[in-house]
Amino acid sequence: MSLDRRSLLLGAACLALPATARAAALDGASFGLKPDAAEDQTRHFQRAVETAATSRQPLRLGAGSYRIGEIRLPANSQIIGIRGQTRLVFAGGTACLAAQRADNVTLSGLVIDGGGRALPDRRGLVTLAHGRGVRVEDCEIAGAGQHGLMLEGIEGIVRGNSIAGAAKAGIMALDSQGLTIAQNTIRGAGNNGILVWRTLAGDDGTMVEANRIEEIAARDGGSGQNGNGINVFRAGNVVVRGNRIRTCAFSAVRANASANIAISGNQCASLGETALYVEFGSEGAVIANNIVDGAALGVVVTNFNEGGRLAAIQGNLIRNLVARRPAGTDPNDPAGIGIAVEADAAISGNVVEGAPAAGIQLGWGQYLRDVSVTGNVVKGAPVGIAVSVAPGAGQALITDNLVQGASRGAVVGMEWKRPVTGDLAREGTGRYAQLTVSGNRVR
Secondary structure, eight states: OOOOHHHHHHHHHHHHSOHHHHSOOEEGGGGTOOTTOSSOOHHHHHHHHHHHHHTTOOEEOOSEEEEEOOEEOOTTOEEEOOTTTEEEEEOSSSOSEEEESOOSOEEESEEEEOTTOBOOTTOEEEEEESOSSEEEESOEEEOOBSEEEEEESOEEEEESOEEEOOSSEEEEEESOSEEEEESOEEEOOSSEEEEEEEEEEEEOOOEEESOEEEEEOOTTOOSSSSSEEEEEEEEESOEEESOEEEEESSOSEEEESOSSEEEESOEEEEESSEEEEEESSOEEEEEESOEEEEESEEEEEOOGGGTOEEEEEESOEEEEEOSOOOTTSOTTSOOSEEEEEOEEEEEESOEEEOOSSEEEEEOBTTBOEEEEEESOEEESOSEEEEEEOSTTOOOEEEESOEEEOOTTEEEEEEETTEEEEEEHHHHOOTTOTTEEEESOEEO
16 A cells, blocks of 8 residues: 555644544433533433443543533543533532542543532542542632542642632642642632642652642631641652742641652742741751742741751742731741741751841750751841750851841840840850851841
């Protein structure tokens, strides 16, 4: 058989199409699915999904609304709609779309409307558990009565989705097996934007990248477990990079008992408490090149008494802090601080402007060990760098920083909240042999 140039070009064009476009697809209408019909279409929808999955073909749905109850997705389910036009209206159940131990599930171009219907605990309007090769892309999830998207033990990609008005979290990812959460928009969640959690502490490796997260409340209250843009709990080796996070009741990024977290290049604004918070047994954190504009505290790595230690904090820009924390937190906890650390940390090349209490705080009482502060710029804070000199506090190196406008001192020794020295940058460290303070520029 001979091939002419036109045949070759047509073949090349077909190969350039996405796999889902090249594959033969089953039309939902052939299974009796009727766009904008008033009746419940669960039975027809379930049959269509199962038939398409068995034949390893996508199920394509036309524009319009489809009223359905809970649909169980077998392995190889692919449901593809017209983005913004194909609407699944939830009529009740434990989820609208659910899969258990089903690999290669794909959801694309769907609007999934929960209508605020109640869901059981730890369920999402879309609930996917223990599957590999999962894809949720270009979907809209609205009005979820619990989480918008619940993922448990999932390997795959969640990309380009819009999730609005979830009662709990926009996305909850539990015990992930290789998950990327990227380029999603999450607005108006009741408690958290994205949760990356593990049942037991261990390696996780989820990538949370380039998401837009806004207007996150803390409707269930608490002292920080709610009200966060991104919350990482017990999950190790997580990357949180390049996200735009604003208007959260508590933190932009909060990590609890999470080892080796990398938080970089995020833009964070209008936070109620600590913008970037690493706490309670979190060992190992890199917090770099983030912008924080508006929070009670900028960057905090704390709870050395619980094993919280080991951090590199560099190249961050922190400004416009306030001296108050939200309701639910300990009223004795500090506020108005740019960067605060306790143990085994290097703070370098950061710029802090407009911190009402202190630009940088080192240690709390006896909880200070092996901290280096070099090459930072602190402007307009009453205390430039506060360092604990309480009994039992360890050593700190404070060198080559530029501190401008510190009315109470560029470097001040503290016993908890109480200043107990003059300006160590001008007067020397005296009897505090554990401190090295040199080469700082004060004006």
